[in-house]
Amino acid sequence: MSTTETIIRIAAKGDGVTASGRHVPGTVTGDQLASDGSIERGPHHVDPPCRHFPQCGGCQLQHADEEALRQFVTARVVDAAAGQGVTSAEVLPAHLSPPRSRRRATLHAANAGGGVVIGFREEGSHRIVAMKECHILRPELFDLVAPLKAMLARRKGKLAADISLTLIDQGVDCSIKGLSMDGLSETEAMLDFARDNGLARLTVDLGYGPEAVWEPEPVTVSLSGVPVGFPSEGFLQATQDGEDTLVDCARQWLPADGIIADLFSGLGTFAFALADGRKVLAAEAAQDAFLACKSAAGRSGNRVVPVHRDLFRNPLMPEELDRFSGVLLDPPRAGAREQITRIAESAVGSVVYVSCNPASWARDAARLVEGGYRLERVKPVGQFRWSTHVELASQFVK
């Protein structure tokens, strides 16, 4: 083969890219591209472990080895920062979650070919890939696919449902949207399914909001050992090892004393971890998450003080922020433009920014730098193994 180009990096959406900027799907760094379009695999190109790859939209990078995945995750973070003129004094080795570690996922179910299919959707399509194996989900979640399929196949009429599965303290929390429950027999079939499979909870949304039809005991998720009531489809970091990695960064990088502000605190993933010796104010806008965090904090008697606050409309102001020894924030994908502007104006010495979107993080990071902060270190985190979704923890100091 006459080699013309080498793949030098993997782009944000998962295509390999040559030095001339050519995007080639299905390639990884080190692959060689011949003039006739054929590809010679390089040292980082491996056989994908799953038969559904690349059709299934759950994974984009199963053909990349561990080193190429780590490079990809790191480059996404470093390049996003560089694009905003921000550099980190230290870039720590990327954390990658192992196979079969994802503890939450939303699958889709529909009628097809006279039966029922359940799985992730194909990339950029509504078509569902019938899941026969899965190398990202925790086995407790994957093991429910066949029983779910059997239960749904017994129902009459058209099916188009979304099924959210989350592994919590009592087992799997299953929430189904888009189903009707017509008559006693369908309700009984659902309850049999929940009981026979030992579900922690089954919630059905018939179009009027989620309703728990099975919950033998109140469901909780333990965050740093504190059991917190788990709202249906509540937010949880995607893997336990991902949560542990982010929490470790926060513990090490924030001052060990004084009061910490945990902004966009959800159920208290960081607040309960940081409350060992520190007092933590946990601010969150979602009512159900705030209430769950509040009652867990009350029961556990630890030093977490939850507040219900919309930080987009009503961010903490510089004079409020100055009372804290450190601030942690973990906003949604859009970032935290309003809150970051206020932090940039404050005198808080230590800020840890956890993000699920390198692009919005980099934009916010540039604001902090303009406000006199320095990006001390960043830890890229690939909780969504084999996907193009990248997360990170970062430390800013002033």
Ligand SMILES: C[S@@+](CC[C@H](N)C(=O)[O-])C[C@H]1O[C@@H](n2cnc3c(N)ncnc32)[C@H](O)[C@@H]1O
């Ligand atoms: C990425 S999650 C992080 C949750 C938590 N830190 C954790 O790790 O479990 C983002 C959180 O921000 C909350 N949120 C979204 N918009 C908000 C707003 N305007 N004000 C405050 N919290 C908001 C969401 O409800 C969610 O709990």
